[in-house]
Amino acid sequence: MPEGHSVHRIARQFERNFVGRAISVSSPQGRFADGAALIDGSTMTRAMAVGKQMFLEFEGDRWLRVHLGLYGAWDFSGDILIDPTIASANGRMGQTNQRGTDPIYDDAGENSLTSIGAPRKTRVHVRMSEQTKGLSDDGSEWPPPVVGQVRARMMTDTTCADLRGPTACAVETPEQIDAVLARLGPDPLVGDEAEGEARFVASAHRRSVAIGQLLMDQSVVSGIGNVYRAEMLFRAGTNPHTPGKNVPTDVLRRMWRDWSHLLRIGVDTGQMMTMDGLTGEAWRSAMASRDDRHWVYHRAGLPCRVCGTEIVLEEMQARKLYWCPTCQT
């Protein structure tokens, strides 16, 4: 699954295009039929993301909770108002293309609304005028045909969002939502940031578990996944195996602030930009392909960009962990 930044971007799309409107909710695939019936036709009143969880509030004290899991994704089509706080275009959010970006929101240009040769999977269609109402600019119908397994479809008069492959998609009560929220660690984009920092530092510093595991623990800090974990540990110069209690609190504070920084960049650009210190040719080179965009992630056996040591690949909690044994001590 996309890490925390993508979920915040998706929540912003719902905020802009669905909140305040009556939503037709269905489950073309059928597996969400019961839940869909509970909220079908009601007005969405709020959309929010906390870490990798998204919460959509409907009138009548009903919430839809969605977690994309490893390969879930949302497809948006129809009229899409682009949130000014995020970059261009529209289409599929969540999964990433071969270049490691959110294709829909990649502001590199290729997938923008005005571009040609957009990737096959990108469903870019914006109604241009009354005359073409009911039709999209790519010639497809309205509502869009269901393609493949669509767990949930949410539609306003003009905008459609299809959900596929989620780990969680359930209508819940405010109490159930509170219970989920209570289990989540702080998210730099939710609530008071200084308070979040204090919570993160305190909970990480009291644990004997490796910091590499703590960063991935959604009850310690929300939204970090396997890519950001590896990159943050490299940026902090920290050995992933260091017990949380042995990581100096000032280093933990720097890690929290780094996460806040990286998350904002991710939300703004739709890319997991972790080499933001680079400029000019170095940046262009780093952005050229997904495998060239990170300090250590997906670089097993390659020389460390800083010291030349071979990047190590090991398994930590059944997830691949990449790190530089020389730079991270």
Added chain:
DNA sequence: CATCGATGTTGAG
């Protein structure tokens, strides 16, 4: 065209 692996979590054993 078949198979693999992935930015994740849950629950069984």
Added chain:
DNA sequence: TCAACCTCGATGG
């Protein structure tokens, strides 16, 4: 600790 979930781009034949 590991299988299941159930999607799709990448990879190899």
